Structures are given as C-alpha cells and as structure tokens.
Amino acid sequence: MNAPLAPHTTFKIGGPCDALVKVANYDMLKKALLFCKENRLPYRIFGNGSNILVRDEGVRGVVLLLGKDFALTAADEKSGFVVCGAGVSLTALCLAARDASLTGLEFAYGIPGTVGGAIYMNAGAYDGEIANRLHSCDYLDGNGNYAELDCLKERENFSYRKSPFTGSGKIIVSAEFQLSKGDKAQITAKMDDFMNRRREKQPLEFPSAGSTFKRPEGGYASRLIDVCGLKGFSVGGAQVSEKHAGFIINKGGATCSDVLKLIEAVKERVFKETGIMLEREVEVLG
Ligand SMILES: Cc1cc2nc3c(=O)[nH]c(=O)nc-3n(C[C@H](O)[C@H](O)[C@H](O)COP(=O)(O)OP(=O)(O)OC[C@H]3O[C@@H](n4cnc5c(N)ncnc54)[C@H](O)[C@@H]3O)c2cc1C
Numbered sequence: 001m002n003a004p005l006a007p008h009t010t011f012k013i014g015g016p017c018d019a020l021v022k023v024a025n026y027d028m029l030k031k032a033l034l035f036c037k038e039n040r041l042p043y044r045i046f047g048n049g050s051n052i053l054v055r056d057e058g059v060r061g062v063v064l065l066l067g068k069d070f071a072l073t074a075a076d077e078k079s080g081f082v083v084c085g086a087g088v089s090l091t092a093l094c095l096a097a098r099d100a101s102l103t104g105l106e107f108a109y110g111i112p113g114t115v116g117g118a119i120y121m122n123a124g125a126y127d128g129e130i131a132n133r134l135h136s137c138d139y140l141d142g143n144g145n146y147a148e149l150d151c152l153k154e155r156e157n158f159s160y161r162k163s164p165f166t167g168s169g170k171i172i173v174s175a176e177f178q179l180s181k182g183d184k185a186q187i188t189a190k191m192d193d194f195m196n197r198r199r200e201k202q203p204l205e206f207p208s209a210g211s212t213f214k215r216p217e218g219g220y221a222s223r224l225i226d227v228c229g230l231k232g233f234s235v236g237g238a239q240v241s242e243k244h245a246g247f248i249i250n251k252g253g254a255t256c257s258d259v260l261k262l263i264e265a266v267k268e269r270v271f272k273e274t275g276i277m278l279e280r281e282v283e284v285l286g
Pocket of ligand 1: 050087111112116
C-alpha cells in the first residue's frame with residue numbers, strides 16, 4: 001500500500017508505512033490487532049502525530065489510526081467524571097470539561113495531541129500533567145485482549161513524559177478523568193491564558209513536534225540552547241526556531257535526516273558548552 005505518513009504528523013516529515021488502517025470502532029481495532037499478530041506484522045498507533053518524527057525510509061508494517069467511535073466524550077457535572085475515547089483531541093476534552101464547569105485539565109488546552117497520545121507519554125505543561133487527573137484507562141494488548149488500568153493505583157508508574165503504556169505495544173481505547181467542580185469563567189480565563197502564552201512564545205506557524213528535548217534536571221532545554229547561540233541554526237530545511245529555542249521547526253522541505261543531524265549538532269554543542277547532555281523527547285519511528 002505504501003501509505004504516506006508525513007500528513008499524519010505535525011512535523012509533516014517522513015516516508016510511508018506498508019499499510020495505514022483507520023479503525024472506526026473497537027471490533028475493527030481488535031480484528032486489526034489479531035490480523036497483525038497472525039501475520040507477524042509490526043504495528044504502531046498514531047494519535048495526532050504531534051510527538052512523532054518518521055524516518056525518511058518510512059515505517060515497516062501497519063500504522064493504525066483511531067476513527068469515529070474513539071472520538072466521543074461525556075462529562076458528568078455532578079460526579080466530576082469525564083469519559084472519552086482515546087482519539088479525542090485534548091482541545092475537545094478541555095472544552096467538554098469547561099462546558100461542564102469542571103476544573104483540572106486547563107493546562108492541557110493547546111497541546112495538539114489526542115487523549116491516547118497524551119496518556120502514552122504523560123503529556124504535561126504549566127505544572128500539570130495528564131496522570132494527575134486520570135482515573136482509569138481501557139486498553140487492548142497485542143493479542144487483542146481487553147483490560148482496564150486503575151491509574152490511581154498505578155500513579156507511581158507515571159512520571160515525566162512516561163507512563164505504564166510507554167513502549168508496551170498496548171493500545172489505549174478510552175479514558176476516565178476525575179475533575180473538580182469549578183467556576184466556568186475562571187476555567188475559561190485559565191485556558192485562554194495558557195493558549196495565549198503558547199501563541200506568544202511558540203512557533204505555531206511552522207510544522208514541528210513541539211519541544212524537541214526533555215527538560216533537563218533543574219533547567220529548561222530551550223534556555224541552554226539559546227545560551228549556546230543556536231537560535232536560527234539550520235540543517236537543510238530543519239531549523240532551531242528563532243522564536244523558541246526548544247522547538248525544531250520544518251522551515252520547508254525538511255527531511256528526517258535534516259532534523260536528526262540538527263538534533264545531534266545541538267546536543268553536541270550544548271554538552272560542550274554546559275556539560276549537560278540533552279535527551280530527545282520527540283519519538284523517532286522507523
Ligand atoms: C506545537 C506543539 C506543542 C506541544 N506542546 C506540548 C506540551 O506543552 N506538553 C507536552 O507534553 N507535549 C507537547 N507537545 C507534544 C505532543 O503534542 C504531545 O506529546 C501529545 O501528547 C502527543 O499526542 P498525539 O496524539 O499527537 O500522539 P502521537 O504523536 O500520535 O503519538 C505519540 C506516542 O503515543 C502513542 N500513542 C498514540 N495514541 C495511542 C493510543 N491510543 N494508545 C497507545 N499509544 C498511543 C504513539 O504510538 C506514539 O508512541 C506539543 C507538540 C506540538 C506540535
């Protein structure tokens with residue numbers, strides 16, 4: 001099939017996969033996983049592709065996308081529970097919580113991922129992280145078996161940009177968040193403030209995968225990169241953003257190879273000048 005993957009990532013970079021399968025519902029997802037198992041095909045799932053850098057040669061095997069049954073959200077104002085499919089965007093989740101006057105997820109407004117992708121890597125911003133309000137998750141393992149993760153019991157297995165799902169091959173299908181009653185106007189103001197800060201500081205006009213590097217102990221990767229004078233530094237079509245040094249952007253026609261070379265050059269220079277070795281946050285696939 002050789003399906004292009006670049007349009008399914010926010011970086012707009014990378015080669016094809018062997019087969020791209022959009023599963024509309026739970027049964028289709030289960031069938032697809034069993035098919036991959038029987039035929040010994042590797043599989044991956046993409047959310048919004050906002051933390052993924054696909055290699056120029058592409059990804060072998062099947063890439064799964066979640067369809068319409070995974071895009072539903074229900075918020076219960078009284079109990080504070082919000083239940084949603086793993087394919088729901090964080091923006092839609094935050095808006096549903098706001099509409100029900102529920103507080104606790106405002107920090108996630110503007111992170112351009114899905115609930116599944118955010119749980120997978122415990123996305124966070126502005127001192128919040130997804131695990132803080134996550135009550136439980138339903139998932140399928142590679143054998144197509146269904147299970148539920150009690151995220152309160154598992155809380156200690158969520159850490160900075162890591163969850164019990166990271167690298168496990170399990171597919172999150174839905175999640176339940178427990179939020180608190182709040183004031184709708186205050187929730188809206190907080191969300192707007194976070195969104196404005198993103199618009200002001202981040203190069204949202206260019207394709208990227210957000211922060212390229214994890215936050216090193218006691219500091220910010222962007223500050224270290226800036227101090228080393230690397231803002232604007234480029235390899236091919238990939239550039240350290242002049243607006244936010246923590247972002248590598250696709251200025252136009254960047255390849256995965258350009259981005260990887262730039263990442264290595266940045267790491268080398270930062271290490272040489274500060275003694276700190278940066279760690280990549282963006283996941284490279286293929
Ligand atoms: C402009 C911009 C700003 C950003 N700001 C932030 C930020 O403030 N904080 C932050 O943490 N991140 C940020 N990011 C990165 C990214 O948006 C988050 O990591 C987000 O959680 C990724 O979600 P996704 O749906 O795009 O996942 P993808 O990038 O599609 O996938 C990421 C990983 O999750 C796995 N995955 C996806 N869905 C599922 C599922 N249903 N079950 C199991 N595994 C799954 C994938 O296989 C992959 O390994 C930013 C990115 C951009 C482009």
